[in-house]
Amino acid sequence: MTLLEVRGVEVVDPSSVPPRRVLGDVSLRVEAEQRLGITGPSGAGKSTLAFALCGLLPVPLRWRKGEIDIRGVRMAPGDSRAWAAVRGRDIFLLFQSAATALHPHLTVGRQLTEALEEVRGMSRTESRREAQRRLEEVGLPSFAFSAYPYQLSGGMRQRVQIALALGLGCRLLIADEPTAGLDPVVRAEILSLLCRAADDLRAGLLLISHDLRLLRGTVDTLAVLDEGHLVEVGPPGRLFSAPLAPQSRRLVEALHVLERQADVGISP
């Protein structure tokens, strides 16, 4: 089933002179149980794309052209009510920094419970039980339920976000640099947890990262974004062995240089 279909989306920044195209003619599809990775250099428009797909473009950016269908429903750019109805139900945005995604003055348990009540219409006790179960499922200790976000580490906060996505039963997870600022061991844990959550939900996963190494073993389709344009889309195996676009070639070659210098990987 097609969860997300994007056709020719263009986003402009009218505040810059002359108006700058942040995203130009982006088209992509995410099917259920598909893992699509999007990479590209900084400033390519990766985060803008993530926000555009949730109807959360930051001011002053404008969605000018193109269509976004979420589970077959055409989304209108200005219809904030329709977008709000989709967010947290069909799509879930996992933020770059979980510290800002969670409310700083409410306990984790309360935030989860309220979200579940609101979105899934559960009773207070039901949603409490569900929240506790999900927190346990993502490997958080029991004190996390009554903890405030600042009392948790970066990795634990990302786990909270994943627990929320699981609890809400979202069908499309959009993760924008979900492991930024985490050390490699925690990064790997969060990444595998995210993939497992997507599998459990039979959901599509859109993983956005500038880190090719992270995407390589994770996604089944890889797209390269450069200056707002998708320059190449393909299976990672092919992209890493024979990149077609010069921009993806540059990225892939840099990785191979690093590996050669580190004397690991398979030197050609």
Place this chain on the structure above:
Amino acid sequence: MPSERISRKMGICGATLLAVLMLVGVLAPWISPHDPYRGDLSRRLEPPSRSYPLGTDALGRCVASRLLHATGTSLGAALAASATAFLLGAAAGISAALAPPGLAALLATLIDAALAMPALLLAVVLAGLMNPSLSSTVFALALVGWPWWARWLRAMTRQARRREFVTAAEALGLGGGRILSHYLLPQIAPAAAVAFAVRTGTMLVAVSGLSYLGLGAQPPQPEWGRMLEESRLYLGRAPWLLIAPAAAVSLCAASCQMIAESLRQRVPPGGRRA
């Protein structure tokens, strides 16, 4: 954005008003219709007329001339008090933020102790202890005004110092003076300008207030607070005596507020950020 445009207009409006008032203060001797000190006892408490645009007071002096002459006095006193308080506060507050721990704690305690005293009451006492005059009012207000600035600037400096690029400058081995002038002050300056405009407005009201109580400007010197006090006895018969100086004080305080508000809109909290 509309609110931005309004705030910009308001700022220009406030600044123009204040500039005009300052100009008036300077030019008062030339633009006044009459001598502010000489009264004509045969023309006491006359309502506004062509020759006396704002009427006359109990001694038959021209209210308009007195108001114009008072502008420089009141505004000058408020600015002087505000600036002195700011400079004293900056010295104490910035040293309290940057001094070695022991000295910093001592200064912080001193500031807090000074801040714990009721400011206006203290000003009244101080001004009362000295010979009542405008300069003693300015001195008293500066003396009670500095602790607020000290605490505020201490907090701002400490916050500014925590930014990464300041640490980087320390690691580079830049001197303390250079870090203060090129790293800390630019971060603090925009917010300080806002606060200064607000504080000057309140200082103006305080100067007039103390003069009203008889502690500031002495007769026959024209001063807005003084004029308000002199109008008290004739409120029923000659309301123009009250309205003119009251409007002047309000206008002046309001223009300070307008400047402050417009500055606040233009400066994002926490200063410029990369």
Place this chain on the structure above:
Amino acid sequence: MFSKGKPMSEFLLEVRHLTKSYRDPGGRGRRPVLRGIQLALAPGMSLGVMGPSGSGKSTLARLLVGLERLDAGEILLHGRRIDPSRRSDRRRLRQAVQIVWQDPLLHLNPFLTVGQALAEALRAGGFREQGGVEKLCDAVQLPRALLGRRPDRLSGGEAQRVVLARALAVAPEVLICDEALCGLDLPVQVCLMELLRELRRERRMALLFISHDFLTLAALCEELAVLSGGVFVESGPPRRLRGSPRHEVTRSLVSQALSTAFAVTENHLPKT
């Protein structure tokens, strides 16, 4: 001061039995961050410090540039002990040891242009001749056209070159990089690594590279030390740590870095 200018020790920078603890927030106890740290850097040497978050890596870097006071132990520069409470010693340390952090945009003064920032750094290093700023630009391969810009108009890679140039302005003998490449695009990282290698070769500068990424460290450093819980748990050349890691932390950090590297199978190799 008979030994002035003449190194008494073969090492540039030496750290002995260094210990540092922080006051526990809220509590009354002190939490040790670093315990019994020993290291030595010779001119032109590159040492990597690898460790997970919270292992004390950044604290170590801050101590070495004199931004923190140590509780116990000593730092020696050219064999002479540095007393961080003395101003002249701090100045000596800063002339000799410079640091580059991650997030370069946060570490540049937003009120100064690139040119002003570099000129200021040159003055701090006591260099006053003309053309110094341009020379620095060339040294880090930064286009001179950027000299008039403020940091808000620089990319991450450009900003990191500026930070690097600023550190080089005082002509340090040791450069500490605290996750200096983290968060930059991979092609930019590769370029900057080449630059660091060159600088080390040409200026005989010692490099202390702190990171949690084994791949970056292995590409840059001859010797790695693994920091965990505030102590060095093992050290050795990258090849040895990869082949026979002795400590659990080493094993997990190395295998994490390699698991992504070895995901490429042979038919994934680029056709160049």
